[in-house]
Amino acid sequence: MQKIQGAPEAIVVAIESKNRTWDLTPTVNQDPRGPVGQGGGADGFLNFIEKELISYIDDNYRTHDFKMISGGSIGGLFVLHAMQSQPFLFDAHFAYSPAVWWADRTTAKRVKKFLTNNKTYKSYLYMNMGNESGEMREVYEDLLSFMKSNQPEGMRFVNQAFPDVPHGLTSAAGQFNAYHNLFFPIEMPTIKVTNGVQSIIEYYAKVSHQRGKIIAPPEMVVNRIAYEFFQRRELETAVALFKYNLKTYPNHTYAYGGLADVYQSMNKREEAHSLIKSALTLLKPGDEAYEYYKNMDAELADDNKDKATF
Incomplete structure (x- = not known):
């Protein structure tokens, strides 16, 4: 995309976590369908990204002030948490198969409240879902429906469904459209x-x-x-x-x-x-x-x- 001027150059920062469940979830889970008693470190992790990691990248690499955050499953949950808790830290948010069922749907509820309270929000959100079923899909579809009806002015929202793609591959399936719909090509349509x-x-x-x-x-x-x-x-x-x-x-x-x-x-x-x-x-x-x-x-x-x- 960058070579054909469909996107700018980008620096990709991949963060290896020693405790993914702790780092990426904002609340402790009590739902027996998931790891009970685990999670809750997302705010600390987001603080690390904002105060330490972004500063390090800016100090050591050629950057400018346009940032994106991307994650799948509970990583997608973390992306939505970041959007509603630090809405201007990132310019774009990619949430692949976000696990919004986590901990009694807390993040889904917070996102709904954020959208209700912010009639204007200039940002970009891409979400998708694969062949997931049950509670995972039920909560996602409910949140999706709410988003479509309560989309703030200035917010660009793209959603995709991949009925034949398994949970672990929705990030790969969605990446092209996530970036393609985000970046404005130099040749204006x-x-x-x-x-x-x-x-x-x-x-x-x-x-x-x-x-x-x-x-x-x-x-x-x-x-x-x-x-x-x-x-x-x-x-x-x-x-x-x-x-x-x-x-x-x-x-x-x-x-x-x-x-x-x-x-x-x-x-x-x-x-x-x-x-x-x-x-x-x-x-x-x-x-x-x-x-x-x-x-x-x-x-x-x-x-x-x-x-x-x-």
């Missing part, structure tokens, strides 16, 4: 443009946050999106997008040409001609598209001359 130029500005702000550096909307991407609106005859949006592209890339000839195409279709030939002449000042004979713009310049000059004569 047209479907994401719901509010013209503002959509593009907001989209690339998110891309920049995920990558830890300013990512400007690429000229060719905005050009492509603008032409798609032009082809759909949504001319007002197309003009706004082409103008934004031209303002952002005043030295790119295609930014002039795109806006000229729209103006020409709207019979604003003088405006189109002015743009083409500006584009030609950036080109010289032999450059790519020089002849195309030269011919368009002559065509518009003739049209405007005939118009003046008439």
